[in-house]
Amino acid sequence: QRPAPSSPQLATPAIERRVNDLLKQMTLEEKIGQLVQYNDSGYQSATSPTQIAANPEANNNVNSMDLASSGRLGSMLNTVGAERTNAFQHAAVDKSRLHIPLLFGADIIHGYRTIYPQPIGLAATFDPDLVQSLARMSAEESTTAGIRWFYSPMVDISRDARWGRTTEGAGEDPYLGAAMARAYVLGYQGTSLSNPDSVAACVKHFAAYGAAEAGREYNTTDMSEIRLRQIYLPPYKAAIDAGAATVMSAFNALNGTPATANRFLMQNILRDEWGFNGLVVSDYTAVMELVNHGIALDAATATRKALLAGVDIDMMSHFYDTKLPELISSGQVPMSVVDESVRRVLRVKFALGLFEHPYARGTEVTAAVPEHRPLVRKAAEESLVLLKNDSAGQSQSVLPFSTDARKIALIGPLADNPGEMMGSWSGGPQLADVVTIRSALDARAKQYGGSVTYAKGTEITGTSEDGFAEAVHAAEQADVAVLALGESGAMSGEAGSRAYLDLPGNQEKLLEAVAATNKPIVLLVFSGRPLVLDWAAQHVTAIIEVWFPGTEAGSAIADVLYGDVSPSGKLPMSFPRAVGQEPLYYNQFPTGRPPFHADLTKPPGPDSRFVSRYIDVPNDALFPFGFGLSYTKFSYGKVALSRPTVPLREANRESAKKVITATATVTNRGNRTATEIAQCYVRNLGASVEQPIRSLQGFSRITLKPGESKEVTFDLGFPELSFYNAESNAVIEPTHYTVWIGGSSLSSDEADFNVTP
């Protein structure tokens, strides 16, 4: 049987009636128009000689305004600003025969004008409610510019730090990824898609794009159906279940079939299994790229394969509009398929209320909104992950700074760099809005009678050491050196794959030079991905991973450095010791020869050779998934389970939501109020198919006063306990489960139960 429609808002009888009424009036050209998308320059360059050869027309310029005026354009991308969107919208609504409004989509990934952390940073908050609020906020801002569709959230699981788009997603874990995916969709789409301040979410990239082999952008992906379903698909599914109106097909091939021509993904799974009733748009020129993938020798074949596989809208390829007419007239594509795709597009437009309010709403937001600053500052604070905090021989840890008068040397190419606080995908914000670290620390230090001496030291990808001496001198004169090092925003994001994961340029050399002063060092790491911080972890006093924090970067960092806020972020991805460990993730399979208690820091000896290991680096992450320190200390009590066994018949149904409950008491053992992210991990031993050594199946943010205790509770049911068997069906079997509750993926407090036959 077919499942219920994923979005009830797209399935109302009223919408269905309007869609069908309109469809009846449409010419073939107008229908095809709804299935194409251009940007406002209208030009799309074929990306290769092969492509140009495959479809000479595909290299023609198109005039988007003409197309809009004549009903031959359905949607537009990255047309920004109310004036421009309204101009195109007037052309469509006023001039085209059927007055069908355009839908304006844009790459709004982490805020429109008030910018919050990159998605990888938001994932570190483990705070879906916060993410939902931020998503709502950016929808409210963007809709004032006429944008009603975000190409977000990117929910691709990434287990390889080399891949650049790690920065756009929630990291390596399917459970966390699903929670984040849901939060974005609920925030973007609001209480109703039809609200003028709602935007349609576009879940991307369907599917498994994050598994790009060797971490190289756009590279092929290949995996078993079990891995696809167990690791990669859950966040997409969560987004669809949350009502996401649209999906974007991915650039990559999966098991030899490009995602953009993959009927198994878009029809069998997305529509037939999950009941998705929204529209699917290709990624940018992805239909054209089917020629490069080698599964189409010409544009007509690429068009046919993409449409029949389930891509409704051709983004920028200029293939659908040039090739569908002949494919339909020759019978290679049935008109019914085109009609169904048009229906999907129109459903979304009706559901968004575009026919009622096609234009940008209210007063256009053109700069960071003051009322939104507290929220993005909170987000940035929560995204910071404290990785190390030693005392450097003093009586207490270097962080937080005491409020005594204190001299700070602020060093590094990211210390006074407003543009780079944003990371990738942030064309919109104005640099003047950004609070840099330097400005925030300057203000804070003065407040306490201290001072900040700034020295850039080097460039992000610098080779010159000319600035080192100034930086070292500043450190020598200071009580503490704060180094703001790391990547530029452009080093991650799309096509930001790296084969080296070190600090770029000569920044590590700068760090070594400053560390040689023996002053306490606080390293702030900017990155869109896990970096190799091996040297720093051994030699630096304190390390905070700050990702790219956004508009309030400096404020949030100052809040954490000075202890106004205790850091609470936890890593959403494993930080490797060496790039040669990638892909690296916590929820591995056990192998037949786990290293158990072998000391992997030493070369193999007689008893430690024939185990699953490298001979030159330990297996584990330098900083593991779920890890993050606080300014206080949390302790965990014993894990308690609501019962020792669960009968299989109770558990093994999709509707079984709470078959067993795990609880533990968390206590704040320190002397300041702080927030902890308690995490619940599960392992399943004895199943018919190998299972990960542990898998996150719950988390909970709790704020505790000094000495305070609270119980955290995790309900485990079919979603948490099931796995995919060799036939790729989700099942629970009579097996043995272990449950851990703790502050990272290394938590050791556990309890066990059996599912009994």
Place this chain on the structure above:
Amino acid sequence: QRPAPSSPQLATPAIERRVNDLLKQMTLEEKIGQLVQYNDSGYQSATSPTQIAANPEANNNVNSMDLASSGRLGSMLNTVGAERTNAFQHAAVDKSRLHIPLLFGADIIHGYRTIYPQPIGLAATFDPDLVQSLARMSAEESTTAGIRWFYSPMVDISRDARWGRTTEGAGEDPYLGAAMARAYVLGYQGTSLSNPDSVAACVKHFAAYGAAEAGREYNTTDMSEIRLRQIYLPPYKAAIDAGAATVMSAFNALNGTPATANRFLMQNILRDEWGFNGLVVSDYTAVMELVNHGIALDAATATRKALLAGVDIDMMSHFYDTKLPELISSGQVPMSVVDESVRRVLRVKFALGLFEHPYARGTEVTAAVPEHRPLVRKAAEESLVLLKNDSAGQSQSVLPFSTDARKIALIGPLADNPGEMMGSWSGGPQLADVVTIRSALDARAKQYGGSVTYAKGTEITGTSEDGFAEAVHAAEQADVAVLALGESGAMSGEAGSRAYLDLPGNQEKLLEAVAATNKPIVLLVFSGRPLVLDWAAQHVTAIIEVWFPGTEAGSAIADVLYGDVSPSGKLPMSFPRAVGQEPLYYNQFPTGRPPFHADLTKPPGPDSRFVSRYIDVPNDALFPFGFGLSYTKFSYGKVALSRPTVPLREANRESAKKVITATATVTNRGNRTATEIAQCYVRNLGASVEQPIRSLQGFSRITLKPGESKEVTFDLGFPELSFYNAESNAVIEPTHYTVWIGGSSLSSDEADFNVTP
């Protein structure tokens, strides 16, 4: 329908009669005895607390002599020497009730006492006839010690240089891998298994062990069925088709199911599809390790899963003998399954003629055989791959050395190191047999009135620079410095995974120090895998990859350095520029955004960003698959095809062997006789499933005199032109093919044809 039995020698009516007659007489205990294998110390240690808990008996000592005497032992491993094998054999034959002989297996990977290069080095020869001769030779040597079963060939495709067992296989390519697999089997098994100097081949490790994730030994593997069939299975299939009598199940899990409990692999593919009628043995304690894999909570379950999946012999786990009795009495394992496994074991023993000649044959070989030295020297010569050969500002390339009097500085920890000439898996040879580089070059230099000054410089994993000065001094005094650097044998092989692929220890520093003398430098690289040679490739005059050459290491290297032989080896694996490129292989999928002609040596610019690339290293290999220089220069003429099109109905049948023929003329443009390995690559565009950018589908060794030309011919049929479609069936579709013929995977001479509908 069932296919024909893979080995007719195991399927004769006479053998079947004898097997059934014997089986009828056997007690359950005697049957189980045939299904267990121990070494002669008899002890196997459970490798983990979990395993001991799972089966306390599994940690008991067993007495192999007692077991053999009482018919409770079927085969033994790594019992070496005629005296010891005969002693055990006498116990079995003379004392046990049914007098069933033992079968002695051993890890004879690259020779018994006369040692030839590691399999990765042999793969570089592209010379299956040579490999067959070497395999024959080692069978002849080993059978004098009673060994009739080799745990070889390892045919695991390895596309990740981090994995240590790259050294034991034929590298990254399925076509080359299949050719080598076939050669080993034909050599080991000879004209008839029943010859006393034949050994049964054991094809390992079934299956896909080489795809260990992140290159970490024993790690899980996960892939689509298409990739499994198209890339990983062909070498196994070739070995089975060549009549291999036995197969070893692998340590790894494939898509969540451990290979040792994987019925899809061992029954559906191996036996049902391929008609394999030999026996399957587990890898060492692999049955026990099913507990660690987490798919069995106890020894009985592990035993049941392994046997029912198709593992006939339990190597060293002590699970089958302790657990099968209760599994049979409880009906969890049918007696018919045990009987069938016993039949498979007995078939191999009868086919080997063990009942007629159970003991070690002839005079035992205990040291390198003088008559065998020319063959292993030839193998070592052919295995050397010349990667670079510059002139260092002189009128001609540094290699080969002129025979003028010449002073050589011979430097490095591998220059005078007999033990390390062997690589891993070489317990047997005597060091006194080995010709080191130092001894061979000493002799050769004297012959021409030159001299060799030796300086070790450093240790293989050295940190001290104390020896650098002596090495630098030696280079300063010499005409040329030869540096023998690289890995120890133990750095590759089983459990030899590395996260770093650089020269180990401080060897690169030594190289840099010697290179600073500005003397011509010849770098000899010892390794069981591709290393990162980026610095060397830029700064060193000549580089030869020598792998681990074996007993005649020094002689072969001297032959090549002095030009007695022009190097002819070609790389069987891609050498990366950085470990962060791994897995790296030439037969990649194209992606939708190939970099085309973008200059990837530069950071991305506006026109070179959004392509499949890294931002910090070019995509390609430093030295690609199939690459290797010669002392002469070969040119290739145009590729000619026997016809421009092939009708689909002619091509799309398994039996279609030569549907089109590609030819090209190769000319020796230099002034010395040399051998070239001409390679034929194919690409298929427009198929229903994405295909590699090129795939090796033929190669040919040709020796040409100066100025001589020869035509090379490659017949292409269903095996070369078919691929696996989305339903995992091998098919040919009406698509467009390109054929290249040239001297590496970068060859650019091509011709095209279509398969027409």
